[in-house]
Amino acid sequence: MKRMYILSLSLLLCLLTMSTVQAATLDAFQGQKGTINIAGGTAHIPVMKAAAQSIMTSVPDIRITVTGGGSGVGVQQVGEGLVDIGNTGRALKDSEIEKYGLQTFPFAIDGVAVAVHPENPVNGLTKDQLIKIFTGEITHWQDVGGSDAPITLYVREDGSGTRETFEERALDKATPSSNSNVSNSNGAMKTMISQDKNAIGYVGIGHLDASTKAVTIDGMEPSQENAQNGSYTITRLLYMNTKGEPQGLVRLFIDYVYSEDGQGFISAAGYIPVIKD
Amino acid sequence: MEYPKKTHDFSWAQTYVYLAAGFVLASVILLVVMIVVFAGPALLEQGNLGIFTWHWNPYQGHFGILPMVMGSIILSFSALFLALPLAISLCGLMLTAPKHLAVKVLQAAIRFMTAIPTVVYAFVGVLLLTPLVRLTFAGSGLSLLTATLVLALLIMPTMVLVLNSGLGFKLDELCPHGLAIGLDKFELLWFFVFPRSKKTFLAAGLLGFGRAVGDTLIPLMLAGNAPQVPQGLGQSLRTLSAHMALVTANEVGGAAYSSLFMAGFLLLGISALVSIISRALVKN
Numbered sequence: 001m002k003r004m005y006i007l008s009l010s011l012l013l014c015l016l017t018m019s020t021v022q023a024a025t026l027d028a029f030q031g032q033k034g035t036i037n038i039a040g041g042t043a044h045i046p047v048m049k050a051a052a053q054s055i056m057t058s059v060p061d062i063r064i065t066v067t068g069g070g071s072g073v074g075v076q077q078v079g080e081g082l083v084d085i086g087n088t089g090r091a092l093k094d095s096e097i098e099k100y101g102l103q104t105f106p107f108a109i110d111g112v113a114v115a116v117h118p119e120n121p122v123n124g125l126t127k128d129q130l131i132k133i134f135t136g137e138i139t140h141w142q143d144v145g146g147s148d149a150p151i152t153l154y155v156r157e158d159g160s161g162t163r164e165t166f167e168e169r170a171l172d173k174a175t176p177s178s179n180s181n182v183s184n185s186n187g188a189m190k191t192m193i194s195q196d197k198n199a200i201g202y203v204g205i206g207h208l209d210a211s212t213k214a215v216t217i218d219g220m221e222p223s224q225e226n227a228q229n230g231s232y233t234i235t236r237l238l239y240m241n242t243k244g245e246p247q248g249l250v251r252l253f254i255d256y257v258y259s260e261d262g263q264g265f266i267s268a269a270g271y272i273p274v275i276k277d
Numbered sequence: 278m279e280y281p282k283k284t285h286d287f288s289w290a291q292t293y294v295y296l297a298a299g300f301v302l303a304s305v306i307l308l309v310v311m312i313v314v315f316a317g318p319a320l321l322e323q324g325n326l327g328i329f330t331w332h333w334n335p336y337q338g339h340f341g342i343l344p345m346v347m348g349s350i351i352l353s354f355s356a357l358f359l360a361l362p363l364a365i366s367l368c369g370l371m372l373t374a375p376k377h378l379a380v381k382v383l384q385a386a387i388r389f390m391t392a393i394p395t396v397v398y399a400f401v402g403v404l405l406l407t408p409l410v411r412l413t414f415a416g417s418g419l420s421l422l423t424a425t426l427v428l429a430l431l432i433m434p435t436m437v438l439v440l441n442s443g444l445g446f447k448l449d450e451l452c453p454h455g456l457a458i459g460l461d462k463f464e465l466l467w468f469f470v471f472p473r474s475k476k477t478f479l480a481a482g483l484l485g486f487g488r489a490v491g492d493t494l495i496p497l498m499l500a501g502n503a504p505q506v507p508q509g510l511g512q513s514l515r516t517l518s519a520h521m522a523l524v525t526a527n528e529v530g531g532a533a534y535s536s537l538f539m540a541g542f543l544l545l546g547i548s549a550l551v552s553i554i555s556r557a558l559v560k561n
Binding site for chain 1: 332333334335337403407408411415416417418419497498501502503504505512513515522523524525533
């Protein structure tokens, strides 16, 4: 009898200390078994990893793998059935939805910030200046209030979600100069900008840190709050995609990303959670 | 007369060798067939989009890959012209003074260098070489020069090893008599071995070229990747290999993706041509 008493008391304690929502969502995985494979956009990785770790810690019978590869890889692999969830940093094209029968789940907002070297005296640019810089019309920093030095341009590769967002929302679809240097990840972009005093490029707001300096565009301050409240407009959505309606474990995983836990992981990675209606 | 009885049956080994050879051959054929099958439609259907033009901008429907073809050729020849004389000098040093401590250290270092993955070269290049190049030329430091220097460093050890094995035995053959008539090793190498070793030089050069043209990570991380033909050493360029790595990361289907198979076909063509020429030369 005494043992039962202690057991129920500890159970009660557990319930009191745990947030009920958290318990409910992770509870859904109890007794489940199997594997979830996730691939695609690199911006998604911190969120996917945090969610995967939390699930695997609580239910060791579930295995979740998370790899990158980029938005295109995400679409292709989920479409061909090689992974269960394919992540993209852009909306799916109609042709992709048609070809593979994909379902899409936007779960986070990511802002793209224009970044320069921390020692660059320029703190803000107008959209017009930004377009002229990236199309190669303005080639020297002194023309926009900076030091007497040529501007070096850094862009992301064709098809990158970050690039698409930037060109659509910040450059009004202007085409960047063809002599821009091309980096193939947010990390590579940051490394190059932090090394080059005359650099200008762009990274996801979640990737901003002391190694680069973000500049304001038309007075818009790039920050998570501003991206969320709509006052910073160079933003994009991050998507999870599945082939057909997600079933079983995959369904649970997607629900978990939308749960309060998932929103915590999204905020921790520097993005803004999308609340599912 | 009685033959000794066979103690071992090696027919399994023979079967195994045939299987392995067949497998490799089939893979190569499959690779070529696949690339041709995919590249063909790209060329036929999207021929009007101009794959063989000088302008790459997929958002505006320009899929010209000629800047990348030029990029690959310019970069690998630059690296080759830098690395070949260096490799010949190093090889000469190793053959003429093989017992010197410094030469022994050098030899060990060069053997070790052949085992370093290209991503390590590229990463060190990004951290150490690009800032120097940036100070010399204005710009980003990601340029033809940077990629050439690192690529030369990558292909040089392989070439030294090929040269060493090709020239070493010729020198050894000449040595006893040559030294007896009063010539030293360097004179033997310079006057007798080098003039009769054109094929070894060519083989080493072609092997180096093949490695340089196929490498992806060094140009991807160091050449800047701007889809243009560089007008100088300090300018950014994009090679076919880096181009494929950049586009496959994000594209599935569509004209840009299809044009990659053409790019792959050209890269395969360049590599195959170099390999065929080098084989023919080594055979003769």
